[in-house]
Amino acid sequence: MxxxxxxxxxxxxxxxxxxxxxxxxxxxxxxxxxxxxxxxxxxTDAAIRQALIDAVEERSTYPKATGLPELKEAIAAWLARRYGVQLEPRREIMPTLGSKEAVFSLPFIALDKSSGKDTVVICEPCYPIYERAALLAGARVLKLPLRDENRFLPDFSELPDPEWERVGIVWVNYPNNPTAALASLDFYESLTRLAVERDFLIASDEAYSEIYFGAPPVSALQSHDRSRICVFNTQSKRSSMTGYRSGWLAAPAELVQGYNFWRPLAGVAVPEFIQRATIRALAQEExxxxxxxxxxxxxxxxxxxxxxxxxxxxxxxxxxxxxxxxxxxxxxxxxxxxxxxxxxxxxxxxxxxxxxxxxxxxxxxxxxxxxxxxxxxxxxxx
Known part of the structure; x- marks a missing residue:
């Protein structure tokens, strides 16, 4: 075989x-x-565990890949409280089976290689899935190093002009795994302008957004132009819910629709009792x-x-x-x-x-x- x-x-x-x-x-x-x-x-907080128990019904049915409307609304409400951004829950938010499945799926959904956009840029050291997913999707991968002297931020000027013509996705991850670095809103604004100029999607993995020891980190969603930004987050770190596999993405409606096409094929719908527990988790900060x-x-x-x-x-x-x-x-x-x-x-x-x-x-x-x-x-x- x-x-x-x-x-x-x-x-x-x-x-x-x-x-x-x-x-x-x-x-x-x-x-x-x-x-x-x-x-x-x-x-995991007792109230979250109880919400899951309460939501387990006698008869189990297939969950829908699109996710519960109530969970989408809870995610949108949390984003509004946390970052002051307003998203349309039904069109711009997608609950996911942990963030990893959505991160892995992105190049299969959002990379149109027939247009010449066949390249994914990753900033390393990094979470290995960005590169592996891109390679399995048949994409080229270009790597930009994260250096101590640049506070572990990428220097996008290191990528030659001709390469930008082929770039379809740029991955960033702040707060950063593994370097623990932070990015500023100016960083995201600058990257957003570059995305518009060079025509690529910004994929921002923000799984560690709620673990910090000074001022709260900012989000790429706070950029003035969100039309080329997809943000991934998860309850794994915020609420110690790794085993629940509960994540979400926020993105332009067109990309969310792409996930609506893809996820039923991949069989990655989130069980409803986990979604109900996530609603409870997002409502709490204690x-x-x-x-x-x-x-x-x-x-x-x-x-x-x-x-x-x-x-x-x-x-x-x-x-x-x-x-x-x-x-x-x-x-x-x-x-x-x-x-x-x-x-x-x-x-x-x-x-x-x-x-x-x-x-x-x-x-x-x-x-x-x-x-x-x-x-x-x-x-x-x-």
Whole structure:
């Protein structure tokens, strides 16, 4: 049997290799504290869980891929409160099965290669799905590095003029995974003007918008012109609902209609009881405030440790990640392997692209007690 050569030609998803390393450590009896994957350990608020239970009916029916009108209205209301933007719920918002399925689907829906727009620009280090989805959709991929000296913002002038003729989608992600950097509204306004000039879609992954430690991050939706902007977000981080797979996108009506065509084919409708729980989650902010306070406490533990041990934290503004420079002359993977042998798991920066070499990412997702134990371990080995 022959498989898609694009799929089989991809190197294994980086975190699969880390899974195997973790399993080998477990087999040797090592107890691990895992800071490698952004899966929150914070409990989902009781009211959200109860809303889900209350919505489970005796007779189960197929959910509609378009999503409940009530959820679209709840998302629009949250966007109005959070960013002061007004969207038309039925035409400009789409609930999704987590944000990942919508992120993956975008190049299949929004890239018209017959027009010559066959290229997706990604800014790396980054979430690997942007590139992999583009390649599987048959697109070209161009990468722009995110550098410390530019506050981990892309320099779009690095892309030659002839290349812009072929660009159909530009991915940005702020607050950024893995670098924890933020973007300003001026950044989005400038990118919007470029999108109009060069005729491309801005895909803005804002999954970490509600995890911050200073002023609230801005959204691409606050740009003066939203006609070329698609924003993705999720309840996974805001409300510790990773297992619920509840996300959404906000985009021009034409693109939302494209998702309306695509998603029934892909079979990615969100169960209604999850949508009902999401409505409850979006109506509340108290649990989000508690969540930020929990991450802030864990963050302070590691900032103090790394300061004492001379480990440079180059990204810490937002998200529940710390983006740190690997100490000494080790590679990122060698450093991560050394920590794993001590029972602390971090993600090598190289997992997120070539520009991530020399860094490691620490996700503040274990419990506070686990974080305190990890700090004691790292104090002995750094």
């Amino acid at each position: 022959r498989l898609n050569p694009v799929l089989t030609g991809m190197r294994p998803y980086p975190f699969l290799a880390l899974d195997k390393a973790r399993q080998r450590a477990h087999d040797r009896g090592l107890i691990l504290i895992d800071f490698s994957v952004g899966d929150p350990h914070e409990p 649990h989000v405030v508690r969540m930020r306070a929990a991450y802030a406490a864990k963050r302070e533990l590691f900032l103090e440790l790394f300061s004492d041990r001379g480990v440079e934290v180059v990204g810490k503004e937002a998200t529940f990640y710390l983006w740190c420079r690997v100490p000494g002359e080790q590679t990122a993977e060698a450093f991560a392997a050394r920590l794993l042998e001590q029972g602390v798991v971090v993600a090598p920066g190289s997992f997120f692209g070539a520009s991530g070499e020399g860094y490691f990412r620490l996700a503040l997702v274990p419990t506070l007690v686990e974080c305190q134990r990890a700090v004691e371990i790292l104090a002995e080995v750094l």
